[in-house]
Amino acid sequence: MSEFLHTFLSGSVDLLVRVFLIVVPIMVVLEVFEGTRAFRTVVRAWARLVRHVGLDERSAAPTLVGFLFGLAYGGGVIVRDVRRHDLARRQVFIMSVFLSMVHAIVEDSLIFIALGASIFWVVVYRIAWAALVTLALTAVAGVWGRRRRSGGLGPGGTGGAPPR
Amino acid sequence: MTGPDDSIPGAPLPQPPQGFWPTVRRDLKLGVIAGLQTFWDLAKVMIPAYGVTLALQQLGVIGWLSDLARPLMSAMGLPGDAAVPLVVGYVLNIYAAVGSMQALHLDARQVTVLAVAILIGHNLIVEGAVLHKAGMNAFAFGALRVVGGLAAAIVANLLIGLVG
Numbered sequence: 354m355s356e357f358l359h360t361f362l363s364g365s366v367d368l369l370v371r372v373f374l375i376v377v378p379i380m381v382v383l384e385v386f387e388g389t390r391a392f393r394t395v396v397r398a399w400a401r402l403v404r405h406v407g408l409d410e411r412s413a414a415p416t417l418v419g420f421l422f423g424l425a426y427g428g429g430v431i432v433r434d435v436r437r438h439d440l441a442r443r444q445v446f447i448m449s450v451f452l453s454m455v456h457a458i459v460e461d462s463l464i465f466i467a468l469g470a471s472i473f474w475v476v477v478y479r480i481a482w483a484a485l486v487t488l489a490l491t492a493v494a495g496v497w498g499r500r501r502r503s504g505g506l507g508p509g510g511t512g513g514a515p516p517r
Numbered sequence: 518m519t520g521p522d523d524s525i526p527g528a529p530l531p532q533p534p535q536g537f538w539p540t541v542r543r544d545l546k547l548g549v550i551a552g553l554q555t556f557w558d559l560a561k562v563m564i565p566a567y568g569v570t571l572a573l574q575q576l577g578v579i580g581w582l583s584d585l586a587r588p589l590m591s592a593m594g595l596p597g598d599a600a601v602p603l604v605v606g607y608v609l610n611i612y613a614a615v616g617s618m619q620a621l622h623l624d625a626r627q628v629t630v631l632a633v634a635i636l637i638g639h640n641l642i643v644e645g646a647v648l649h650k651a652g653m654n655a656f657a658f659g660a661l662r663v664v665g666g667l668a669a670a671i672v673a674n675l676l677i678g679l680v681g
Contacts, residue, residue, distance in 0.1 A: 377552030384548030428647035429555040449653045465632035474629045
Protein backbone atom coordinates (compact mmCIF):
# COMPACT_ATOMS: atom_id res chain seq x y z
CA MET A 354 0.00 0.00 0.00
CA SER A 355 2.79 2.41 0.84
CA GLU A 356 4.44 1.47 -2.43
CA PHE A 357 1.18 2.25 -4.22
CA LEU A 358 0.98 5.64 -2.50
CA HIS A 359 4.56 6.37 -3.35
CA THR A 360 4.02 5.52 -7.04
CA PHE A 361 0.80 7.53 -7.07
CA LEU A 362 2.34 10.61 -5.48
CA SER A 363 5.52 10.68 -7.53
CA GLY A 364 3.56 9.83 -10.69
CA SER A 365 1.08 12.61 -9.94
CA VAL A 366 3.81 15.16 -9.42
CA ASP A 367 5.43 14.02 -12.66
CA LEU A 368 2.12 14.30 -14.51
CA LEU A 369 1.33 17.73 -13.03
CA VAL A 370 4.75 19.11 -13.91
CA ARG A 371 4.49 17.80 -17.46
CA VAL A 372 0.97 19.19 -17.95
CA PHE A 373 1.96 22.53 -16.42
CA LEU A 374 5.07 22.86 -18.60
CA ILE A 375 3.04 22.21 -21.73
CA VAL A 376 -0.29 23.86 -20.99
CA VAL A 377 0.86 27.24 -19.68
CA PRO A 378 3.25 27.94 -22.60
CA ILE A 379 0.62 26.79 -25.14
CA MET A 380 -1.94 29.15 -23.62
CA VAL A 381 0.48 32.08 -23.46
CA VAL A 382 1.62 31.54 -27.05
CA LEU A 383 -2.00 31.15 -28.21
CA GLU A 384 -3.06 34.31 -26.39
CA VAL A 385 -0.15 36.42 -27.61
CA PHE A 386 -0.18 35.22 -31.21
CA GLU A 387 -3.91 34.67 -31.68
CA GLY A 388 -4.30 38.21 -32.91
CA THR A 389 -1.32 38.24 -35.26
CA ARG A 390 -1.54 37.94 -39.03
CA ALA A 391 0.86 34.97 -39.18
CA PHE A 392 -1.17 32.96 -36.68
CA ARG A 393 -4.40 33.77 -38.49
CA THR A 394 -2.85 32.65 -41.76
CA VAL A 395 -1.86 29.31 -40.26
CA VAL A 396 -5.22 28.79 -38.56
CA ARG A 397 -7.10 29.81 -41.71
CA ALA A 398 -5.08 27.36 -43.80
CA TRP A 399 -5.78 24.65 -41.21
CA ALA A 400 -9.45 25.67 -41.12
CA ARG A 401 -9.65 25.18 -44.88
CA LEU A 402 -8.46 21.60 -44.35
CA VAL A 403 -10.67 20.67 -41.39
CA ARG A 404 -13.68 22.33 -43.02
CA HIS A 405 -14.01 19.09 -44.94
CA VAL A 406 -14.84 17.19 -41.76
CA GLY A 407 -17.35 19.83 -40.70
CA LEU A 408 -15.28 22.04 -38.41
CA ASP A 409 -15.70 25.81 -38.54
CA GLU A 410 -13.02 28.46 -38.19
CA ARG A 411 -13.50 28.88 -34.43
CA SER A 412 -12.85 25.18 -33.90
CA ALA A 413 -9.71 25.25 -35.99
CA ALA A 414 -7.33 26.48 -33.25
CA PRO A 415 -8.27 23.91 -30.57
CA THR A 416 -8.20 21.18 -33.21
CA LEU A 417 -4.76 22.24 -34.36
CA VAL A 418 -3.41 22.20 -30.78
CA GLY A 419 -4.82 18.71 -30.19
CA PHE A 420 -3.61 17.46 -33.56
CA LEU A 421 -0.07 18.63 -32.85
CA PHE A 422 0.34 18.23 -29.10
CA GLY A 423 -2.24 15.74 -27.85
CA LEU A 424 -5.80 15.11 -26.84
CA ALA A 425 -5.42 16.38 -23.29
CA TYR A 426 -3.95 19.70 -24.41
CA GLY A 427 -6.40 20.13 -27.28
CA GLY A 428 -9.13 19.24 -24.79
CA GLY A 429 -7.83 21.97 -22.51
CA VAL A 430 -8.15 24.55 -25.27
CA ILE A 431 -11.61 23.21 -26.13
CA VAL A 432 -12.66 23.68 -22.49
CA ARG A 433 -11.28 27.23 -22.59
CA ASP A 434 -13.09 28.08 -25.81
CA VAL A 435 -16.36 26.47 -24.71
CA ARG A 436 -16.19 28.69 -21.65
CA ARG A 437 -15.07 31.75 -23.55
CA HIS A 438 -17.33 31.85 -26.54
CA ASP A 439 -19.74 28.96 -26.24
CA LEU A 440 -18.42 26.67 -28.93
CA ALA A 441 -21.38 24.84 -30.45
CA ARG A 442 -21.86 21.40 -28.94
CA ARG A 443 -21.90 19.89 -32.41
CA GLN A 444 -18.48 21.41 -33.05
CA VAL A 445 -17.12 20.01 -29.77
CA PHE A 446 -18.47 16.60 -30.78
CA ILE A 447 -16.82 16.71 -34.21
CA MET A 448 -13.52 17.90 -32.72
CA SER A 449 -13.60 15.15 -30.08
CA VAL A 450 -14.21 12.44 -32.66
CA PHE A 451 -11.51 13.74 -34.98
CA LEU A 452 -8.97 14.18 -32.17
CA SER A 453 -9.87 10.78 -30.70
CA MET A 454 -8.69 9.19 -33.92
CA VAL A 455 -5.64 11.36 -34.54
CA HIS A 456 -3.72 13.51 -32.07
CA ALA A 457 -0.18 14.26 -30.92
CA ILE A 458 0.83 13.60 -34.50
CA VAL A 459 4.48 14.50 -33.89
CA GLU A 460 5.40 12.98 -30.55
CA ASP A 461 3.26 9.83 -30.56
CA SER A 462 4.04 8.96 -34.17
CA LEU A 463 7.78 9.41 -33.67
CA ILE A 464 7.83 6.92 -30.80
CA PHE A 465 6.46 4.18 -33.04
CA ILE A 466 8.47 5.21 -36.09
CA ALA A 467 11.54 4.83 -33.89
CA LEU A 468 10.34 1.29 -33.15
CA GLY A 469 10.21 0.52 -36.87
CA ALA A 470 6.60 1.34 -37.77
CA SER A 471 5.97 2.72 -41.24
CA ILE A 472 5.56 6.49 -41.33
CA PHE A 473 2.90 6.25 -44.05
CA TRP A 474 0.56 4.03 -42.02
CA VAL A 475 1.21 5.78 -38.75
CA VAL A 476 0.70 9.32 -40.08
CA VAL A 477 -1.03 9.50 -43.47
CA TYR A 478 -3.31 6.50 -43.02
CA ARG A 479 -4.28 7.63 -39.51
CA ILE A 480 -5.27 11.11 -40.74
CA ALA A 481 -7.35 9.64 -43.56
CA TRP A 482 -8.95 7.19 -41.14
CA ALA A 483 -9.77 10.01 -38.71
CA ALA A 484 -11.42 12.04 -41.47
CA LEU A 485 -13.51 9.06 -42.57
CA VAL A 486 -14.63 8.14 -39.05
CA THR A 487 -15.44 11.78 -38.29
CA LEU A 488 -17.59 12.16 -41.40
CA ALA A 489 -19.36 8.85 -40.76
CA LEU A 490 -20.08 9.52 -37.09
CA THR A 491 -21.16 13.10 -37.71
CA ALA A 492 -23.64 11.84 -40.28
CA VAL A 493 -24.93 9.21 -37.83
CA ALA A 494 -25.14 11.72 -34.98
CA GLY A 495 -26.92 14.18 -37.27
CA VAL A 496 -29.62 11.65 -38.16
CA TRP A 497 -29.89 10.54 -34.58
CA GLY A 498 -30.04 14.13 -33.30
CA ARG A 499 -32.74 15.08 -35.78
CA ARG A 500 -34.74 12.00 -34.81
CA ARG A 501 -34.59 13.01 -31.18
CA ARG A 502 -35.52 16.52 -32.26
CA SER A 503 -33.25 17.92 -29.60
CA GLY A 504 -31.11 19.58 -32.21
CA GLY A 505 -28.19 18.92 -29.88
CA LEU A 506 -25.87 17.39 -32.42
CA GLY A 507 -28.00 17.83 -35.50
CA PRO A 508 -26.62 19.94 -38.31
CA GLY A 509 -29.43 22.46 -37.84
CA GLY A 510 -28.65 23.33 -34.22
CA THR A 511 -26.05 25.98 -33.70
CA GLY A 512 -25.84 25.26 -29.99
CA GLY A 513 -23.94 28.47 -29.57
CA ALA A 514 -25.04 31.45 -27.57
CA PRO A 515 -25.58 34.71 -29.41
CA PRO A 516 -22.41 36.79 -29.61
CA ARG A 517 -21.83 38.98 -26.63
CA MET B 518 -19.66 23.76 -17.09
CA THR B 519 -20.50 27.34 -16.25
CA GLY B 520 -20.24 28.34 -12.64
CA PRO B 521 -20.15 31.77 -11.12
CA ASP B 522 -16.33 31.71 -10.93
CA ASP B 523 -16.00 30.58 -14.51
CA SER B 524 -16.60 33.98 -16.00
CA ILE B 525 -13.23 35.47 -15.13
CA PRO B 526 -11.07 34.35 -18.07
CA GLY B 527 -13.98 34.23 -20.47
CA ALA B 528 -15.42 37.62 -19.61
CA PRO B 529 -15.63 40.07 -22.48
CA LEU B 530 -12.60 42.28 -22.41
CA PRO B 531 -13.07 45.89 -21.48
CA GLN B 532 -11.47 48.46 -23.82
CA PRO B 533 -8.69 46.75 -25.82
CA PRO B 534 -5.39 48.43 -24.95
CA GLN B 535 -3.75 50.67 -27.51
CA GLY B 536 -0.20 50.14 -28.74
CA PHE B 537 2.07 47.14 -29.16
CA TRP B 538 3.52 46.60 -25.71
CA PRO B 539 0.33 47.17 -23.74
CA THR B 540 -1.37 44.61 -25.98
CA VAL B 541 1.43 42.09 -25.51
CA ARG B 542 1.37 42.68 -21.77
CA ARG B 543 -2.38 42.14 -21.64
CA ASP B 544 -2.11 38.98 -23.77
CA LEU B 545 0.68 37.59 -21.60
CA LYS B 546 -1.47 38.11 -18.54
CA LEU B 547 -4.50 36.55 -20.21
CA GLY B 548 -2.35 33.66 -21.39
CA VAL B 549 -0.99 32.95 -17.93
CA ILE B 550 -4.49 33.13 -16.43
CA ALA B 551 -5.94 30.85 -19.12
CA GLY B 552 -2.93 28.52 -18.75
CA LEU B 553 -3.32 28.24 -14.98
CA GLN B 554 -7.07 27.79 -15.28
CA THR B 555 -6.65 25.04 -17.89
CA PHE B 556 -3.87 23.44 -15.85
CA TRP B 557 -6.20 23.34 -12.87
CA ASP B 558 -9.09 21.98 -14.98
CA LEU B 559 -6.89 19.20 -16.32
CA ALA B 560 -5.27 18.44 -12.96
CA LYS B 561 -8.66 18.01 -11.29
CA VAL B 562 -9.67 15.27 -13.71
CA MET B 563 -6.29 13.75 -14.54
CA ILE B 564 -5.03 13.00 -11.05
CA PRO B 565 -8.04 10.94 -9.91
CA ALA B 566 -8.04 9.17 -13.27
CA TYR B 567 -4.37 8.39 -12.81
CA GLY B 568 -5.10 6.93 -9.37
CA VAL B 569 -7.80 4.66 -10.82
CA THR B 570 -5.43 3.61 -13.57
CA LEU B 571 -2.71 2.65 -11.10
CA ALA B 572 -5.19 0.73 -8.99
CA LEU B 573 -6.37 -1.25 -12.04
CA GLN B 574 -2.79 -2.09 -12.82
CA GLN B 575 -2.05 -3.20 -9.25
CA LEU B 576 -5.21 -5.34 -9.12
CA GLY B 577 -4.06 -7.34 -12.13
CA VAL B 578 -6.86 -6.10 -14.37
CA ILE B 579 -4.42 -5.59 -17.24
CA GLY B 580 -3.40 -9.25 -17.34
CA TRP B 581 -7.03 -10.33 -17.18
CA LEU B 582 -8.08 -7.99 -20.02
CA SER B 583 -5.11 -9.10 -22.12
CA ASP B 584 -6.25 -12.70 -21.84
CA LEU B 585 -9.69 -11.63 -23.03
CA ALA B 586 -8.25 -9.72 -26.00
CA ARG B 587 -5.90 -12.49 -27.09
CA PRO B 588 -8.28 -14.15 -29.63
CA LEU B 589 -8.85 -10.78 -31.32
CA MET B 590 -5.19 -10.39 -32.16
CA SER B 591 -5.15 -12.82 -35.08
CA ALA B 592 -7.65 -10.61 -36.96
CA MET B 593 -4.86 -8.01 -37.04
CA GLY B 594 -2.21 -10.54 -37.99
CA LEU B 595 -0.68 -10.28 -34.53
CA PRO B 596 0.40 -12.96 -32.04
CA GLY B 597 -1.77 -13.37 -28.94
CA ASP B 598 0.90 -11.83 -26.74
CA ALA B 599 0.44 -8.51 -28.55
CA ALA B 600 -2.74 -8.12 -26.49
CA VAL B 601 -0.58 -7.13 -23.53
CA PRO B 602 0.93 -3.90 -24.98
CA LEU B 603 -2.48 -3.05 -26.45
CA VAL B 604 -4.25 -3.30 -23.09
CA VAL B 605 -1.32 -1.67 -21.29
CA GLY B 606 -1.71 1.22 -23.75
CA TYR B 607 -5.47 1.42 -23.18
CA VAL B 608 -5.15 1.58 -19.42
CA LEU B 609 -1.81 3.35 -19.04
CA ASN B 610 -0.21 5.26 -21.93
CA ILE B 611 1.83 5.00 -25.08
CA TYR B 612 5.16 4.86 -23.27
CA ALA B 613 4.05 1.91 -21.15
CA ALA B 614 2.74 0.18 -24.27
CA VAL B 615 6.03 0.70 -26.09
CA GLY B 616 7.82 -0.66 -23.05
CA SER B 617 5.86 -3.89 -23.14
CA MET B 618 6.22 -4.13 -26.94
CA GLN B 619 9.96 -4.42 -26.44
CA ALA B 620 9.44 -7.84 -24.92
CA LEU B 621 7.76 -9.17 -28.08
CA HIS B 622 9.42 -10.15 -31.32
CA LEU B 623 7.33 -8.45 -33.98
CA ASP B 624 8.18 -7.83 -37.61
CA ALA B 625 7.87 -4.40 -39.23
CA ARG B 626 4.35 -5.01 -40.50
CA GLN B 627 3.18 -6.18 -37.08
CA VAL B 628 4.78 -3.18 -35.39
CA THR B 629 2.98 -0.88 -37.84
CA VAL B 630 -0.41 -2.54 -37.33
CA LEU B 631 -0.09 -2.60 -33.55
CA ALA B 632 1.10 1.04 -33.64
CA VAL B 633 -2.07 2.09 -35.48
CA ALA B 634 -4.29 0.43 -32.85
CA ILE B 635 -2.34 1.90 -29.93
CA LEU B 636 -2.01 5.38 -31.44
CA ILE B 637 -5.79 5.64 -31.71
CA GLY B 638 -6.65 4.01 -28.39
CA HIS B 639 -4.47 4.75 -25.37
CA ASN B 640 -4.50 6.42 -21.97
CA LEU B 641 -8.28 6.04 -22.10
CA ILE B 642 -9.01 6.86 -18.48
CA VAL B 643 -6.98 10.05 -18.20
CA GLU B 644 -7.81 11.37 -21.68
CA GLY B 645 -11.43 10.30 -21.21
CA ALA B 646 -11.54 12.47 -18.11
CA VAL B 647 -10.46 15.45 -20.23
CA LEU B 648 -13.13 14.69 -22.87
CA HIS B 649 -15.66 14.48 -20.05
CA LYS B 650 -14.55 17.92 -18.93
CA ALA B 651 -15.17 19.17 -22.49
CA GLY B 652 -18.75 17.93 -22.12
CA MET B 653 -18.50 14.63 -23.98
CA ASN B 654 -19.39 11.11 -22.82
CA ALA B 655 -16.09 9.59 -21.72
CA PHE B 656 -17.34 6.01 -21.93
CA ALA B 657 -18.66 6.41 -25.44
CA PHE B 658 -15.41 7.98 -26.57
CA GLY B 659 -13.35 5.29 -24.83
CA ALA B 660 -15.35 2.65 -26.69
CA LEU B 661 -15.03 4.60 -29.93
CA ARG B 662 -11.25 4.70 -29.57
CA VAL B 663 -10.96 0.98 -28.79
CA VAL B 664 -13.29 -0.10 -31.61
CA GLY B 665 -12.02 2.55 -34.04
CA GLY B 666 -8.40 1.65 -33.30
CA LEU B 667 -8.95 -2.09 -33.73
CA ALA B 668 -10.90 -1.55 -36.95
CA ALA B 669 -8.20 0.77 -38.27
CA ALA B 670 -5.56 -1.86 -37.47
CA ILE B 671 -7.53 -4.67 -39.13
CA VAL B 672 -8.03 -2.57 -42.27
CA ALA B 673 -4.37 -1.53 -42.27
CA ASN B 674 -3.28 -5.15 -42.00
CA LEU B 675 -5.47 -6.10 -44.96
CA LEU B 676 -4.28 -3.16 -47.06
CA ILE B 677 -0.62 -3.79 -46.27
CA GLY B 678 -1.20 -7.38 -47.36
CA LEU B 679 -2.62 -6.15 -50.66
CA VAL B 680 0.06 -3.59 -51.51
CA GLY B 681 2.84 -5.76 -50.10
